[in-house]
Amino acid sequence: MAYASLAGVPPVYGMYSSFFASTVYMFFGTAMHISIGVFAVASLMVGACKLRMLPDHDDISGNSTSILGEGVGVMEFTSALTLVVGVVQIIFGVLRLGFLTTYLSDPLVSGFTTGSAAHVMVSQLNKVLGVKLPRHEGMGMLVRMVRDLILSIGSANITAVIISVAGILFLDLGRTYINPRVKRFSPVPPPLELILVIIGVILSVTLDLHERYHIAIVNTIPRGFPMPAVPNTSLVPHLITDGIAIAVICYMFVMSMGKLFAKKHKYKTDATQEFYAVGIMSIASSFFPVYPVGASLSRSSVCEMSGANTQLYTIFSSTLLLTVILVLGPFLEPLPMCILACIVIVSLKSLFLQVKELPRYWRISKYDFAIWLVACLTTIFMDVTKGLIISIVFALLTIVLREQWPKFTATHVDEIPPQHVPEGVSVLKFESPLHFANVTLFIDKISDLIASSNAEALLSGKAIIVDCSAMAYVDSMGLDALKELNSDAQKHDVTLLYCGLNEAVLNVIENDEIFRKAIPKSILRSSVNDGLLYLSTLQNV
Template sequence: MIGCSCSNTPTKKRRIIKLSFESPQHSHNSFNKNEGVNHFLISITETEIIWLKLDSMEALLLQVYQPCTTSDKEVVEKKPTSLIRQKLQQYIPILEWLPNYKWKEHFHGDVIAGLTVGIMHVPQGMAYASLAGVPPVYGMYSSFFASSIYMFFGTARHISIGVFAVASMMVGAARLRLAPDLPLSASNASSVNPADYPLGEPIDPLIFTSALTLLVGVVQVIMGVLRLGFLTTYLSDTLVSGFTTGAAVHVFTSQLNKVLGVKLPRHEGIGMIVRMYRDMILSLGSVNFVALGISIFGILFLDLGRTFINPMVKKFSPIPPPLELILVILGVIISQIFNLHDSYDIKTVYNIPRGFPSPSIPRLDFLPALISDAVPIAVVCYMFVMSMGKLFAKKHKYKTDATQELYAIGIASALSSFFPVYPVGASLSRSSVCEMSGANTQLYTVFSSLLLLTVILLLGPFLEPLPMCILACIVIVSLKSLFMQVKELPRLYKISKYDCAIWLVACLSTVLTDVTTGLVISLVFALFTLVLRQQWPTFSNEVLHDETPRQHIPEGVEIVRFGGALHFANVTLFLDKMSESIGRVPEGESLIEGRTIILDGSPIANVDTMGVDALRDVFNDSKKSGVQLFYCGLPEDVLSVLRNDENFSSVVPSSTFFSSIDQCLLSLSQQQSV
């Protein structure tokens, strides 16, 4: 170990590093040049730590010259301040990356990406707000506040925080169940029977969503404090794919009434999709064909534009054309020219107030009733944040902090809940465009937020003539990538029947129930498949070793492999399979006399008490049957457990253990030759 101390030389203002070495092999201070590579920790300032790897002791002749204007006492006194600064940078990452921002290299890309993402925020915010059951402008509010706050706390540089389809759908389902069919103002609800409402009184949807957003943020922060970010690892890619495909069916169905221009009641619970399509079929006689025509045009415009125009533009610029914004502008112009609302009974956005509503404290009295909805929404929002964050972090070679992301998205939701907003997460489409547009840091959020702010403060009323069917087109086309996930099924079936089953259960349970229930069912089923895989691991006697092909294994030797951890749930299977192997081992005639079983234990990652007993019992059974049993390739952790168990080590000799199958066969052949 090297210790160091700093002293000042006032005349030359040099910092002299005094090094001392403590040999790891000796208790006294000495030097030994032959003791190999050593690692040393040297502190140069109160904030710098340098690790040096020294191959010889000559490297200890190290001098560091550096101006030193503070005494050792002052350095010690500054350490608490340094720790506080480090903690602040840990929980507020912008304090670390913004002072080191590379303006010449990163600013241009962040500006372009920010403006591009801001353009996408406007139509998507308005479109997804309808899924949540709130007026379109509140989708823009949600994206503005959440993304602006996330910039200070997040570690993912390329994700776009804001409203997205799945979370919007979950919020809308919760609102429909707990605050059904309410006007935006509940001032005239005094004559309504409170017993008709799940929360005991009529609740303004905006008050409801703000309270839900607060609770979602609190849940995410608590998950961060408890470091529960690892729980999302149980939401496998297969599960998420099936779940989001099922959720896309709900989102698509919810937009058909706007596409057809008909009024349809919304349903909830098991079979809600079936009931919604039943109502739709019954309403086909009242279809507004003008709305249907506009919708067909909008869907074709967006889909064909993404399929043909975007690839052409990509050859010249990484920034895709803002097709959604162009469609919104066209929709506003056509609606104004032909007066679609009055002349053709086309439902429009109608009212977008300028500016922001005044902040207010969310209602806290009915938060307990929202827990069952807040928890799955919190998990889904975080799941999208982390999946997008890890994707781009891997591509651009930086790291995201899972726990800090919980804090970031949780704080963003909790603080923004003082305005009429609803929970947000990371959008796949906006995040992809953000990354392709050249974003380098979270600073791009400043420019996307400024564009959103401009629309909210100045341009909102110009969007009032926009037909709602145009917003439905934007939502529907954005679901295409989710529906295309069905193509994964053949590959999943070939690779893993379990994964295929998880996908189908996740998708079908979400479609046949609702989004929240589908998530719970799919998660429970995925965990159940883990139990099944552990309880019935593979057991094979067709082991082909890299250096020992089957044809080189002598007669009288059976090699078997148990493909998983050995524990209480599968010891019965293990004993049964080993008993079968012991009974069918043929008598050796050439290289090996007698009968031998080699157990390839390399996949046995761990054992419990019953597993240890099973390994001992199978040794006794093979011995009684006149069969030699050898254990090969057991991991060191398993070997340590076996050595420390007296009941096992007193029965099974150490000579039965080999590090590989090749070593075991070589040992057997040498014994035979002797």
């Protein structure tokens, strides 16, 4: 219910979404321990899409109109969006594109979810303050929302603020101090959120918070089971872009959670089958008032700690959800919305703590550090969908940059196992494949060494060994570079050896008749030590 309010849909949609999706996934998924249902990032993306496509005229800024046309309701919008997400996931499964998630690196996901958490928290603060604010979209939407919140502090509902602060403290302190103590006796943590909801309902009814203190409440929750309806396919063309982004995010969370628990419990998940599973799940659910869902780490952890070993545990959780939908829904109608906001805000704590990973990324890889920052900042200062797209593009760009400017490692002879080494031999390791993007750098580096003015002093033996053991492959321009450098070395009376070439590179060389004629086999050595022995033999001769 809390995440449904974040998505801008009726709270009961959160229960419907979790019920139908988890029930269908149980039959098709390969991840045994994940809990399928609504989660913060997808809810936020759905909310942003709804604001743009189907604005609520009581809750927007400016003169916005519905892109989807007049008469389109929330149920039609969410069902059509869920259908698009499911179809996209099925198509990705047919094309076997599960490997694409490997480009969603840990720094990217961490930075993106941290930036998304900022959006989620700010979107809930108006409920904490008990004020109604216009929602924004587009560039700088978060900044404008923060500005509106600051300006509205003077008109905040003190009762809502007190309830919210108390609720946040209850949940946070409970997780920090109570849960560890309970864990000694029971693997299942106490249901703090449920306890808070019960307290909130009791206080709301007892003190008449809605009428006396103007506290916003959940209000009407439909009774009974929703009837299925065919999604409005005429809305599909308008929702494709958002649908693709949400489909990737939902799959990413399902797969990452699935891999986490599969590794821990020593079983395998199938990336392609997971695309089919979440796709079928979304398409089947789209006939009901739902919105796209994925996997939640916190709920999945609870299921695992409870001893669940297969998706059959879904029968139990779905039965509880169905009971709430059919019977207990009306009892939640007096629940203050600020209580739901408290639950969402506290659940974001672990996402914000991901910022502690930055020092480690800085020490390990400046590229990973940059990916995290770009993912986080673009998500914060633009919006979630654009932040995801820019983050992926930037991450791919870093791969190009790493390949274009590879490392050259100067290896001293005394670091190599003892051999009879001719004096002055230089060993240089090229730590990358050799291709069109970095071939110029490779040529410049070796050419400068060959033709340097102090070559005699540097290389009294006039020999250069290029350690190519890290050269995974070579393209046509790379082969041309090897030939060009050998010719240049001969002109300067320098012996140039390429050592440690792997079988794939040697096969490429074997298939190039021009290269075989231009380069003697003697300069291709199996290892650096083999090259040193060869130079020693030449010196003796």
